[in-house]
Amino acid sequence: MKYYSTNNADYKVDLKEAVIKGLAPDQGLYMPEKIPVLPADFFDRLPGLSFREMGYEIIGSLFSDDLSQQQINSLVDHTLTFDAPLVQVEEGVYSLELFHGPTLAFKDFGARFCSKLMSMLQDKRDLKVLVATSGDTGSAVANGFFGVDGVEVIILYPSGKVSKLQEKQFTTLGGNIRAIEVAGVFDDCQKMVKQAFLDPDLNSKMLLTSANSINIARWIPQCLYYFYAYSRLPKKERELVFSVPSGNFGNLAAGILAERMGLPISYFVAATNINKVVPDYLQGENFMAKPSLQTISNSMDVGNPSNFYRLLALFGNDESQLKEKVKGYFYTDDMTRQAMLKVKNQTGYTMDPHGAVAYLGLKDFMGAQPAPCTGIFLETAHPGKFRNVVEDTLSIRLDLPDRLQAFMEKEKKVDKMENDYLEFKKYLLSI
Template sequence: MKYFSTNDRTHTVSLQEAVIQGLAPDQGLYMPESIPVLSPSLIQRMREMSFREIGYEVIAALFSEDLSVEQIRDLVDHTLQFDAPLVQIEEHVFSLELFHGPTLAFKDFGARFCSKLMSLLLDKQQVKVLVATSGDTGSAVANGFFGVEGVEVVILYPSGKVSELQEKQFTTLGGNVTALEVDGVFDDCQRMVKEAFLDPALKGKMLLTSANSINIARWIPQCLYYFYAVSRLPEGHGKIAFSVPSGNFGNIAAGMLAERAGLPIEVFVAATNVNKVVPAYLEGHPFAPKPSIQTISNSMDVGNPSNFYRLLALYGGDEAMLRDKVKGYFYSDSQTSEAMKAVRKSTGYTMDPHGAVAYLGLKDFMASQEEPYEGIFLETAHPGKFRDVVEETLDESLDMPSRLMDFMKGEKKSIPIANDYQAFREFLLQSV
């Protein structure tokens, strides 16, 4: 399988090159040259399969040209060591809980797959993994790569704009994980990482790659839980709508990859906070990145989502088709808080702020349709990861998982750095 750049389809590379480079030289994102389509009969049989068995089938379809059967099984076994239960909270409304991994966020799936695949492809090379995070990516990647031989992880995060618990999850590990606390916003962190990939002076001295969703090794495996969720819907269900809380838009792009591979999803809801660049585009406006705005759903505080161009590529650049398949909604902090309170009161279910945004988008979409849908919204992080916001909103104490509280006991170790690429560049050069 070859992988092309979203900026130039004629630029293609191997799986190893795509994973290790992370970002194409022209700043495009890599995409598989072709997407295999699974048969309807196989998708139907997934109802009888375990999560791992589904994973073997999907990953084999995508990677069998480059990896052996044993490698594929190792990858899936390493990745899918925890469940992603589908929980019904209202009639026709289900929460897909993606927070049962080690850092209690959906990015555990992609981070574990990415670290294992890199270890298979590195062939004893030494690599620096650069990561920009608005919260959960940093914790998932830090824990997924912690102690992996031949890999040094450098995490850039915006000072004061991630929750204390998220920060503790990637600043207390030490070892091969270094956290840089940037005086800026997430988009600044992402920009600095991209500049490093394109810096010829750095390329001559070190091997750089990324474990953000711009890397196919982080992005592609997220399609697995879409297949799993559909397989767990009640038999005889109607049309399916997925609502995805969206910041950098990698998660929804992975769902669209699953749909392109044959999964019967009728529509996607791109639900965001007031950082509404993509919802505005879906309403017919030009794609116009803007400075991000801080909200209580901070993992979605992204004003220039990198994966937007993957959305277009998945539909062959057809903007009309993309706008028909994906519906955009955005919500204020007050609307998010009200949804958290209302659902807690009516159903007893506790949502984190990101899941609440996705729930609102799903409900608004379903209310606009004449025919019934089975709606699935993604609950991407445990509410405890946003404890202060959730407890203040609900006016009650959360029962915190012990593994979350264990992170809080660690000592924060981070290096303050200016919102300036030259400062980041100097740090990388000094670390050689």
């Protein structure tokens, strides 16, 4: 299998280069040259398969040209060590809980897959993994790569714009994990990482890669839990819609990948906070990056989502097809809090701010449909990761899982930096 750049379909590389380099030289994101469509009998068998059993077949269909079955099984076994329960919240409305992994966020799936695949593919040279995070990516990648031989992880995050618990999860590990607190916003961190990948002087001196969702090894495995959610639905007669809380849009793109592989999803909802460049685009405006704005759903505080171009690529760059399949909605902090409180009072279910945004998008979409449909919204992080917001909104006391509480008791270790690429380059050359 070859992988092409979203900026130039004629530029193609093999799996190793796509994973180890992460970003194409022309700043494009890599995409698989062909997307396999799974046979009809696979979907008939899905309800009887375990998460891992379906993972072997799905990942096998995507990577069998480059990896042995033993390697594919090892990847899946390393990735799928925890459940993703489908929980009914209301009649016809389900929450897909993706926060049962080591750092209690959906990115644990991709981070574990990525670290394992990189360890399989890397040369003997030491590898530096650069990561920009608006919250959960940092903790998932840090914990996924912690202690991996020959890999050093450098995480950039915006000062004061991630929750205290998220920050503790990636700033307290030490070892091969370094954290840089940047005086800026997430988009500044992401820009510095991209500049480093494209700096010929820097790349001549060290081997750099990314574990953000721009890397196919982080992005592709996220398609697995869409199949799993579908397999666990008690009834499948109605049209199915997934609502995805979206920041950098890798998670939504992974759902569309699953649909392109044959999963019967009728629609997707791209639900965001007031950082709404993609909902604006889906409603007829030109796609235009904007400075990100701070909200209570901070993992979605992204003004220039990298994976937008993957969304287009999945539809052959046909904007009309994308806009037919994906509907965009955005919500304020007040609307998010109101949804959290309403659902808690009416159903007893506790949503984090990101899940609440997805819930709102799902309900608005379903309310506009002429016929009933089944809806699944993604709960991407444990409510305890946003404890202050959740407790203040719901007037409750959350009990943190033991593994989250353990992070809070550790000492933060960070380097501080201005929003200055030359300073960041000097830092990389010094370590």
